[in-house]
Amino acid sequence: MTLQHTPLSYEDRIFKNLDGSGDWSIKGYQERGGYDGLKKILTTDTVEIIDTLKQSALRGRGGAGFPTGLKWSFMPKPTKERPTYLVCNADEGEPGTCKDRDILRNDPHTLVEGMIVGCYTLGAKTGYIYIRGEYYDEANRLQAAIDEAYEAGLLGKDILGTGVCVDLHIHLGAGAYICGEETALLESLEGKKGQPRLKPPFPAGFGLYGMPTTINNVETLAQVPPILKKGVKWWTQFGNPNNHGTKIFSISGSVNKPINIEAPMSITLKELIEHYAGGVIGGWDNLQAVIPGGSSTPMLSAENCQDAVMDFDSLMQYKTGLGTAAIVVMNKDVDLLRVMKRISGFYKHESCGQCSPCREGMGWIYQLMNDIYHGKADISDIDKLEDLTHRIDGHTICAFATGAIWPVQGTIRHFRHLMEQKVQPKKTASKAKTKKSA
Amino acid sequence: MSSVRIVHEPADKVRDIYTWSKSAKAEVKKILAKYPKDQSRSAVIPLLHLAQREFDGWLPTKLMNLVAETLDMPYIRVYEVATFYTMFNLAPVGKYHVQVCTNCACMIRGSDKILEAVEKLTGAKAGESSADEMFTVSEVECLGACVNAPMMQVNDHYYTDLDAESAKEVLTALKEGKTPKVGSQVKEAS
Numbered sequence: 001m002t003l004q005h006t007p008l009s010y011e012d013r014i015f016k017n018l019d020g021s022g023d024w025s026i027k028g029y030q031e032r033g034g035y036d037g038l039k040k041i042l043t044t045d046t047v048e049i050i051d052t053l054k055q056s057a058l059r060g061r062g063g064a065g066f067p068t069g070l071k072w073s074f075m076p077k078p079t080k081e082r083p084t085y086l087v088c089n090a091d092e093g094e095p096g097t098c099k100d101r102d103i104l105r106n107d108p109h110t111l112v113e114g115m116i117v118g119c120y121t122l123g124a125k126t127g128y129i130y131i132r133g134e135y136y137d138e139a140n141r142l143q144a145a146i147d148e149a150y151e152a153g154l155l156g157k158d159i160l161g162t163g164v165c166v167d168l169h170i171h172l173g174a175g176a177y178i179c180g181e182e183t184a185l186l187e188s189l190e191g192k193k194g195q196p197r198l199k200p201p202f203p204a205g206f207g208l209y210g211m212p213t214t215i216n217n218v219e220t221l222a223q224v225p226p227i228l229k230k231g232v233k234w235w236t237q238f239g240n241p242n243n244h245g246t247k248i249f250s251i252s253g254s255v256n257k258p259i260n261i262e263a264p265m266s267i268t269l270k271e272l273i274e275h276y277a278g279g280v281i282g283g284w285d286n287l288q289a290v291i292p293g294g295s296s297t298p299m300l301s302a303e304n305c306q307d308a309v310m311d312f313d314s315l316m317q318y319k320t321g322l323g324t325a326a327i328v329v330m331n332k333d334v335d336l337l338r339v340m341k342r343i344s345g346f347y348k349h350e351s352c353g354q355c356s357p358c359r360e361g362m363g364w365i366y367q368l369m370n371d372i373y374h375g376k377a378d379i380s381d382i383d384k385l386e387d388l389t390h391r392i393d394g395h396t397i398c399a400f401a402t403g404a405i406w407p408v409q410g411t412i413r414h415f416r417h418l419m420e421q422k423v424q425p426k427k428t429a430s431k432a433k434t435k436k437s438a
Numbered sequence: 439m440s441s442v443r444i445v446h447e448p449a450d451k452v453r454d455i456y457t458w459s460k461s462a463k464a465e466v467k468k469i470l471a472k473y474p475k476d477q478s479r480s481a482v483i484p485l486l487h488l489a490q491r492e493f494d495g496w497l498p499t500k501l502m503n504l505v506a507e508t509l510d511m512p513y514i515r516v517y518e519v520a521t522f523y524t525m526f527n528l529a530p531v532g533k534y535h536v537q538v539c540t541n542c543a544c545m546i547r548g549s550d551k552i553l554e555a556v557e558k559l560t561g562a563k564a565g566e567s568s569a570d571e572m573f574t575v576s577e578v579e580c581l582g583a584c585v586n587a588p589m590m591q592v593n594d595h596y597y598t599d600l601d602a603e604s605a606k607e608v609l610t611a612l613k614e615g616k617t618p619k620v621g622s623q624v625k626e627a628s
Contacts, residue, residue, distance in 0.1 A: 093579070096580070176522065349577065
């Protein structure tokens, strides 16, 4: 069987230095065509820019896939009393996801240029980049890039003589996954615990310091200038309708060559793994399961992986999603239930504690996953676990809990038999015990 | 709450007075300039980072109070931030804080062996400090370097693409006062 292979040409790549083999600095970026045409964008009507983005069908790369053009269109015009803000979400923390780190350290100017364009379009004079605290070296790299941009007259007052003023500031977080949720991020940026806000009001109406605010992922922002420069037609040639463009896929786990790779949307999972990540360790037949979009997205079984197409809409047929496009491959040598138990432990640790179903539920879920893994559970506990996930879902302020229960549901859907194998002996033991006591 | 904090604060590790150095004061000013004048509270996380960096790598109550006073914030507002975020150490840590990621991508690629090697070399189990106070070992959540798994963070830096051997080499170098190469530990093909 020959596998279809459609590599993205160098010209079409947005992140030309994603692998870090070239020069990250402004000189290298400009040699690769960066900042070309920026002046023209900064003199284009902002309504036109938003229209172009709407036509491009660019969807947020941070996990939720919300249409960027639409999000930007929600923003009111800034006034003196109510300035607007653009905030970049670089609080990358979804297990499996590591694309923004490579953008920040290897191609930081793509983000700086995206922020300039974003701030201009939304009328924001100030942009904040909220970077997870652990990315200390990466933040320093971005700061160096920002300093270069100021030096070159690309930031600050009257950028390139267009009269546009933009200041960018980096804000480091301090180790809380929940701050990747946009309203928790705003709370954190305001100097509070990172606990999500009730919506509505949405950030476009009441965001940072109560002002109209848009929050976008690193990759999304970096993709805006190339779309505006090269046009909708160029962008929409990639990927299925409503899922267009290029995308960075982070392929980790049981593959021969783990990699961050920019590829066209709607590429097959198999092509990504086989062509870009060096194949599954032990061969394709040794594949057990794949997490397609970060730890929150339910697994694909090996059978699903045969034909799965990687975009927002296509993955829905497998009851999963593209998320952050962080592909975690597990071959048959992996103790799958241990990995899933570890992921549940992660969500238990990261629950912000605001909503009871999440605060309490995450602990119960982890306990059940742990008990099942260690064979301490009864077979009915698997059903109890599934029932619990449904009782948590939809009963919390933010989507964290949903993201935490999805992988559990995916495990039960595809690997219930593994769980049953674990609990079986306990079942007979507990029965015997009941008989005795009766 | 307060009694718990005091238990974690060994008296011999807490300084008598905490005041910003001249250079730290300049840094505080720089940080405050990032935010609107009436929103100085935004600087609380950056200032807690700065405080931890300036003084011994952890945040005794007195030091949190310094941050609160600098920003004119109620103490409790600073305590609740410091206790919410895992990067703020509420108890003393060793000279090197070794944080081994054991989440999914790292686990699949052998973080068990990395943690084992780290624990063996330092003599400290996860959650503990070594007897000589050189190392504190922590098991941490995903650090976002999954295509370079397994990995660990030591103080500010990432050491990635590890195996047990290279993890030990990094820590041995640090112990000997050397500066190991930050980032990928894969030896360049010669």
